[in-house]
Amino acid sequence: MKIDTLHNETELLTLSASGCEKSFAALFHCYRDKIYSVALRLTGSVFLAEEVVQDIFLKLWVKKENLSGIHEFEDYLFIMTRNHVFSALKRMARQQQLVDDLQLEMPSAENTTYNSILNQEMEQILQQAVELLPAQQKQIYLLSKEEELKRDEIAKMLRISSETVKTHLARALRHIRAYSKLRLDNPISWLLFFLIN
Structure with missing residues (x-):
């Protein structure tokens, strides 16, 4: 599904913020592939990219009341995805360091x-x-x-x-x-x- 105008996107965000699952699903179908592409480019992992898509939309739904205040939704999603991926990669690096340290001990x-x-x-x-x-x-x-x-x-x-x-x-x-x-x-x-x- 493609969102043709800013007006339609704004309306979908407002409806999603009030708990409309159908509107949120429309946003999901419109943007999931873009989020997936960004995550795949940043992680190089199909599995991690799929996880990022799920995590991003779960976070959006949990805080759905904030959706109506977002004006540049695509930019917002890109920044959110980038930050999420970088945090996940840092966390994985710390975990790997912990494993390495334990093995050395x-x-x-x-x-x-x-x-x-x-x-x-x-x-x-x-x-x-x-x-x-x-x-x-x-x-x-x-x-x-x-x-x-x-x-x-x-x-x-x-x-x-x-x-x-x-x-x-x-x-x-x-x-x-x-x-x-x-x-x-x-x-x-x-x-x-x-x-x-």
Whole structure:
């Protein structure tokens, strides 16, 4: 959907600010690809770019009452996306530094044993999480991660749209992340889990 005039965009922002989901959906469909493109260019990661789109629109919806006060919405989104990506990249860099520091502090024999145990634990939790997925999400996740098929290939194979594959894959990944975070007691363990998966 394309928003033709500033008037229409202003109206959509005002309606969204009052809680109109249809108007917010119109804004989402108009701008999601632009946000995705910016995020992909900045991160170089399809997965991170998709996460950024979800995070940005979630933030906008949570603070929807502020939408009616935004005049240059596209510029606002660009700045919001850029800041979100830079914050996420800084956070990831800090997390990686923490992991590196922890590995340096451990003697190498202990480090190898610890990593081996952690990898086994993470693999087991990942398998459990995948087993709990609904049948179609599980099938799509396995085709994507184990068979390394692209979204379009999966869509063609299962005779569904590429968007449906994308949706199922995003839901599967959210479930796996949430399940894994709950099962890994040690914060460092789940941090490592997300850095390597």
